[in-house]
Amino acid sequence: MKPCTLCFLIVLSLAACQSSDNEKEEETPEKKAPLFDLGITIPPGENREFAYTDKQDAYFYGRTHTQENDDWFSGWNVRTRRIFRDYQLALDGQALKREQATVTVYPNQLRRVYPNAEEELSLFDHKRVLSVQVRTAQGNNLSIALIGESIRFESQEGPTAFYTHTEYPDVVVGVAPRLPMDMHALVEGEQVSLSTGIASEGFFIALDSTKAAVQALLAEARQQHDNWAAERQARMENLITENNFFESNDPQLTNAIRWNILTLDQLIMQQTGYGIYAGLPWFNDYWGRDLFITLPGACLVTGQFEVARRILQDFAKYQNTDEASRNYGRVPNRLRPDDIIYNTTDGTPRYVIALFEYVQYTGDTALIRELYPSVQRATEGVIKYWMDDNGYLTHDDADTWMDARIESDRPMEEKLPWSPRGNRANDIQALWRHQLQASIYFAEQQGQQADADKWQAIADKLQQHFEQDFLDAQHPFMADRLKADGTPDFTLRPNQLFALDLVSDDSLRFGITRRAWEGLVYPWGVASLSQENPDFHPYHENPDYYHKDAAYHNGTVWLWNNGIAMQRMLEAGQTDEAYRLFQNMSRMTLDMGVVGGLSENTDALPQPGADWPRLSGTFLQAWSNAEYLRVWYEYFLGIRPDAVEQKIVIAPRLPQQLGALSFQEKVFGGKVEGHFMRGDGENTYRYVFHGLNTTIALHIGIFKPVEFLVKDGDELLLRLNSLEAAWQLLGQTPQPLVADPGLVRLQQDADEIFEDVTFCSPVLKPGLGALSGKDWLKKKRGG
Structure with missing residues (x-):
């Protein structure tokens, strides 16, 4: 069932909100294509960053109004390697001036409207192709020049120009008109412009390892680009209309939620298996800590459970399995196509915790069976190499998320920390205890009671020591760490917020x-x-x-x-x-x-x-x-x-400022649809449960x-006012909420x-x- 919009909330009643067939037929194109409702027009003076990925291993990063962007990692980057940093368009030999353009950024494309042309930049899912479309051009000839220190024009074969890369000899780049037309290379020193007629509607830029492969990809782009664009748009719209529909009486909130869902989703990649880029432009790889902090917001609350499953499976493949190594059981701190490092303490607890959170959202115990050996390694590796007599997880000074080291000629492990937190940081102990609790659950699920009992004893020991070691009567906050000599360091940092579950x-x-x-x-x-x-x-x-x-x-x-x-x-x-x-x-x-x-x-x-x-x-x-x-x-x-x-x-x-909202969220094998309206003296909540047969625990x-069973199609109504608070499953007698x-x-x-x-x-x-x-x-x- 599609969630009701706010116009229905105004007349919220006990009856289910339903859209008639006639209403569906009368939906405007804008309603069917909400991505275009999210467009943000940027004033020239702001010159904001934008980025798009192909969901595989590439992204394009630019600025809305900079003529030639030379920011670090700007341009087209593939598998962590920059191919070129920007491109320049011209009409009849005159550059299109970006500072003169009206620029609108959409979740799926960038649009620049110049006085004499309109440009659209877009990528496609899992295709190493850039589309630079130019329409309504006033002139005869359209040209493009690739800008970059390492990109080199190599040759032209028919309507395709080929480029090589001085740093990456395995890379071949091809540029061709979007529509079949002649194209000419104009060479002036090291600068090469590719010129064609305006009827070409712009250019495709493709990358592969051979000329033949590039030619094939360009040919496919000409035939399939509309389908590719439609598939990409449909995927994005599904995220914000089906998986996570959200609307409120506050347009800023509504649009920010939708934008964040879509922008975060584009960082979910398949570069080295499934994973999540830590950040753009320079964290265009997978960081274990960042990935598993990100996974609940990127995949679980957005209902992308299969993606979460694949991420957990793929990252587990890179776990250190060498029992003679002090990194035994750790998942990578950083995973790149050409490199793996394990120098962090918190990535591995967060991996185990993320698996537990995934199971909470899905009930997928089959993945527990598959990954239980990796959970054992993750937990036993700590016990073997890093646990002290009180059950604490010890670590090096720069092996928490506060990991910056002073640059020097020393080996990495000997570089001095800017923010030393060794050797027992408060957040690390909280994560370690959470890892133990999750591991205990997994062990019991798998009938491994000996593991569960062993890990429970360690968790209990840690809990027994924590408050006496990290709290005292002189400080109104928690010690950030215990130093190697056991003395607490009462530096006021935010890490204690992660450890409050250890305070009774x-x-x-x-x-x-x-x-x-x-x-x-x-x-x-x-x-x-x-x-x-x-x-x-x-x-x-x-x-x-x-x-x-x-x-x-x-x-x-x-x-x-x-x-x-x-x-x-x-x-x-x-x-x-x-x-x-x-x-x-x-x-x-x-x-x-x-x-x-x-x-x-x-x-x-x-x-x-x-x-x-x-x-x-x-x-x-x-x-x-x-x-x-x-x-x-x-x-x-x-x-x-x-x-x-x-x-x-x-x-x-919900805050006092919000007057009304509607949402839908995937959970287990179904969905929870929710509505809220703040009335005159009464707040009303309504929930509809789709495809669910489970217990609801109502905490108001x-x-x-209050706990009660619901089944598919059940509706729950809550009414809260100064005189009463009551809940009701529709068709049943209202029940009071008791203070x-x-x-x-x-x-x-x-x-x-x-x-x-x-x-x-x-x-x-x-x-x-x-x-x-x-x-x-x-x-x-x-x-």
Whole structure:
């Protein structure tokens, strides 16, 4: 059943919302092609980044208005290798001036409208072909020139020009008119322009290993490009109309959710098996840690379960299986077509946890059977090489996500860390315990009780020691790590937010969350180090004073950490404060940086005179987008599938600013359709369950949780007002929601702790070491 749109929400009733056949027939083309409703027109002064991938192993990155983009990794990149950095179009020998164009970026293509022509740039799924279409051209001849230091014109055969690459001798590039027409190469020194008539409608650019293969691909493109484009469009539209339909009374929210789904999806690739690019432009490969942080937001909340399955299967193939290696059991930190490295601690726990999360969403126990040997290796490798006497997972100083090292001539493992966190970081212990819990479940599923008992004893030991080792009465927050000598390091960093599940006292958890929020969370995101710390670096890139890696984890904001920060606030019932940060991420998605996505970083503080910081790092980072989506679906909408317990938790926490919304999400083998409307004194929720036969666990604020069975087609109605709170399965008697005294006290406690909570106020403290002289922190670290 297609989700009802907001026009139906206005007249929400107990009856199911249905669209008549006549209404379907009268749908406009725009309704059938929602990608074009998402177009964002960019003013010339903004000159924003854009990127498209082919979902295989290539992407094109450019800027909307730059005439010749020379940014690092700009242009067409295939299997981590840049082929050329840009192209130049001309009409009758006169360059089309991008700064004069009206540029609109859509999820599937870029459109530049010049005074005398219209250009559309697009890629196709799993085809190494670029389409540069030019229409409504006013002139006679159209030409294109490929721009790049390593691309070389080699020859022309008929209407196809061939290029070679000085760095990659296995690469052949071909350029030909989109429609069969003559083409001429005009050579002026090292610059080559390919000229044809305007009736050609532009050019195809193809890549393969031989001329014959390129010719065949170009011929196929001429015949199939409309089908390829339609298939790509249909795939994208399915993501935001079937898998994850979403609409609200807030256009910014609606469009940001849709854009983030589509932009993140284009980073799901098949370069070295299935995987997810960590970020563009330079993280165009798979990073184990990033991939498994990203997987829930990219694949699980979006209902792409088969893709998630393939990612887990393919990445497991690269696990280290050498029992004599200290990396035994680890999955790769980085996986490239030509290289594998294992130098991280948290990638492997996150792999095991991601497998558990996949099972929660799907109930696919067959994958447990297949991957259980890799789970055993992942867990036993830690026990053999890295676990201490208290059950903690030890690690090197730069083997957490804060992994930057000072560049030097030393071997990688001997390079000094910019942000030392050895040898027992708080988030690593939380991940290790979660890995153990997941592994225990897998072991019991497979009848391996000896494994389960062994791992349970380790998990219990870790839990017994954690609070006494990482908390004390003098600090209102958690130690970031235990040093090798066992002393705690109470540096205020965001990692403690990942470890709060190891804190048993609710009030203490809330207090730590508030301290972290007000000490680290700016309106734009979570700083990697408190601005009160003497090592704080206010700006990511400040080359007059330091290398950017000095600031990378010493102040710079990481947008992916916004997810856990908002989650902790939502768990404490602080919905509106969490939503303020979420709203800012929505605005950044649409109005700042790469069109339709989120960057890796921002500066911690705005530049003098500015009210918002500069974006930094990769312009598009997978885990930033993924955490935005994960926290929206699992904690704001509150849909949390739990196939392990054979139920779906529904626990919405919607902000006061939202008046109405509709959504649809895939879970297990079916879908949950949801609607919300905020009325005059009453909030109404309606859920429809499609293709499901399961238990619903309803967790609504301070009310006692309620569990009940639903089957395909059942509808659930919730009404909350000042006089009553009730739930009802349609056709049955309404049931009251009863306040739970324990939950009431817990929420009262939380509200007192968070009273008047605010974002961290950005302050540039005088006398910062980072701004006192060149390479201050590097000298302090001994680099």
